[in-house]
Amino acid sequence: MQAELIEIRNHLAQHSPFDDMAEDTLDQVVSQIEVAYYRAGSTITELGDLSTHLYYIRSGAVEIYRRSGELYNRLSEGDIFGQFGLMMNKTVRFPTKALEDSLLYLIPAAVFQQLWETDESFADYVEIEDRTRLRTAVSRREKGNELMTARVTRLISRPPVTAPTTIRLQEAARIMTEEGVSSLVLMDESGDKPTMAGIITDRDLRTRALTEALPSETPIRDIMSTGLITIHSRAFIFEAMLLMLHNNVHHLPVLDRDEPRGVISLADVIKYETQSSLFLVGNIFHQQTVKGLKAISKDVRHSFVRMVNEDANSHMIGSAMAGIGRSFTQRLLELGEEKFGPPPVPYCFMALGSMARDEQLVVTDQDNAMILDDRFEPELHDGYFLSLARFVCDGLAACGYRYCTGDIMATNEKWRQPLRVWKDCFSDWIDNPKAEALLNSNIFFDLDGIHGDTQMAEELKALIAGKASQSQRFLAYLARNALNRTPPLGFFRTFVMEEDGKQNNTINLKRRGTAPISDLIRIHALACGSRAQNSFERLQAIGETRLLPEGSVENLRDALEFIAIVRIRHQALAIEDGREPDNNVRPEDLSPFERNHLKDAFQVVSNAQKFLRYRYQAPVGRSLG
Template structure:
């Protein structure tokens, strides 16, 4: 392969849809494309002309027009145009003109058709038409961060180092020393690529072998970690980072097609996130008291600001911030039990709202509850769990997670009750939706287990999903509640801003943007029986169920991402300025690009609310709905 083609292939692989395609396919495309240069102001495609190729922009920028001459879109580096005209009888429907000196790669029609026929990712990408400005904005942000565009398989730089499970710990330690590794995968037979059944690390040798004074001939299977958490080779590096954050791991096996093909370590991720958030989680889980935990608040804020400045996407930021919050909660529960002694009956501490959705951001308050075993006797057991809840809630407040103003916390005895009572709560809320229960719905229908019998929460999610989809009156009431807040767009699609008070000339992007979108996604997710909690994962289930019109799920996903990133960058700026974090955006402080796409995102939410109202028309007789 010629050097020029290698360079083209390397460039193409940085952008959708080529980044998801096999290397050999991208190399083949690179060998078949031609290059063309257009000076600023020159026409590339004219209306009605015959077309037998598509264009990939290497550098520069292009304006796309409608047939009537009105501007339709602007596209820049890393985007494709011309494909819709090619697929519509080979006649140009969207004329194109270079607005900067522009270099393009020309993909011939026969190769384009072959790629569509043989590669689903390519066909899906080009099937959406010329990308909207909002889609381009979201894609551009995603491409700018190595964590989100680099696949995990690119981190695997050496063959797996393994040993058979019947080998001795001495043999395992010798092999680790010989190979210069800090961990070793354990297999169930002598073949290097056989099934992996466990892992040992340097820490295991220290804590499970040396500290326990075990003999050299101890089989390695007796100290290895089983039930491995793994990641797929095709996932992104940020997926690996989130898994390692959530489970406090320093080594992560990598699978391909169900078979382990390698291992990545914490050190492999450091060059992608130099001040690694994994270290922050480790410090949280090692803290010996509430005071040690509270001083870590500054590190959490610094991690958040750094992720925002490095263009991490909203799912990554929200997930990382959630993991920090869960880690604080987990450590406080452990400290509470050290002080109070073991719990008298089994329990589950669950988180609610944004933390349950993996969408926690700075300023979010604490929403939590306790599920207790059905053997709970208030006279005997409640004082213990009241003290536990108080310890955790007070500790979270000291660590920067304010008390819930609505008292949706385990300190409230109403939200500290047995399993059966929780089932009755949800049944009542769905059978007879009232104004009060619908206010709870925005919190309690997002739930996740943090500590204890977390399987109870999973069972509760399944029961909720099964009942909700068969409760049209409840879904209509939820839909009506979700329509209570509308995007801040006026009649002429201008922003509607606060007219007085300390937030004059601003808009609250959470209350008028992301929160209404989260609410309507929740309704659709319940309607299809989804047990997912994260809004993006719920959209995936909604898409699979084909509940919404074609293209609407993608539009909602892009709108959620763009609004969330505007909110995240605003909050990061407040943190770096040392001022109080809020969600109030002044549109005049945004770039024209951001203002234009924020309006488009709000319009997506507005259209989605209209569809929600059509899909779940408000019925009469909903008790307390007024």
């Protein structure tokens, strides 16, 4: 092959849809390519012209127009155009002009037709647009992970062992021993139809019966667990894993039409969940000292890398990492209460930010706060809560969760307040959206009560959901603030790089990728009164309304998933290479597949921000935040 053709072949092989093409097929394509040069401003194709070629941009930039003359898209190096005319009526459907001096490779219609009919990957690519390609890329990952596609019924090996709530402790232990099970589902038989009332596990027998030396005649209803966390039989294994992580439960009843079909245990899921994040959570609660917690904290990164290598999606990984971080916090609070004694008044320890959203990764700091009972008296009680907060935050830092540089931690007196004060703060931030109020809203409106009287956190969620949805002024200012963080996509779909010292010529996938999406999703969720915290769950709530145009929710979900997974892979590779992980990637380190679909994802974010300004009539001018 001539040197010129080799150069053409090498360039095509870096971009879709040619990067997955068989070598012999690609050689045949290259051998029939024509090369054309267009000066800036010149017409390439006109509406109604005969479609004769598929165009590939070697260099320069091209503008695509609708029939009305309205600008439709801008394309740059590695992009193709002209396929729709070749597939439809053999005439040009979208006129094109050279925006810059452009060098194009022209693939004859006959070659295109042959590829379209014989190469399935090529046909899939040219038949769908950017956002549909992004959906295909995301769904391909989901289908490749068994945790995402296998239902919980696969883990059920036998029907549940049940007993009435009227039995005694000794009888419950005998049934569990004879049946060889670690849990017993207890049924209320007082009504017309038996209903599930609770569960007793071998762990309960040890901690609630043997440790307390309870008599064998103790009614089982006195020690059974009620208010059960359950899962539907059609749920997936990954959903069971997330439920166990989030609620720190070891047994999960599986229901079918409200009747127990089986019980899956921690051990059942671990057999499938080879990343062992659930095993790590169990190990956390066995530690008796901060030193012990610190010793096992190194396993967090190992678990993260294993999940990435098993092709888990970003929701699974983010939820698992948040579950692990939440477990470290909960165990530190338990140890703190053992050290300092029981709290003088009830309290709730809140996680904020990515941990509250179940979107935490390995590059993270700690954001937390305390809600105190309204009977709290600073001079009598604050010494205890300050000591507890310091113990927990220092312990988290020892386990790899950095101190918050903005001091958003329970050690800060400002973020250790009675419930009534928190309610006043949240109301004031919504009623008076000044700079500091908007900043605080972005941080504190992602919250999750993880220890203590968590109902206090639920009251704050209810206040936010009810009040923010009624304040168009607040939403408008919050939207304007969100528009400050734009995706790193330039005028010609080229990447816009960071220009800050050692991170120069990189893309920050958190600050310019996942964070802008999280911001705009939060605003839409607030507008529809959702209490959901996770971005994917917020999108589901938004999708149940008519808040966004058709298809927007799916596009945002795919964009968030793809940007997040590229960020996750980048961090996992750094850990495997012995480097400190971060959020900054260099485009040249990405595969052509990742570069192309990142552009698609960033374009979705850009379009969503335009709609955000329109939807909330975000005031123009300098941001308050």
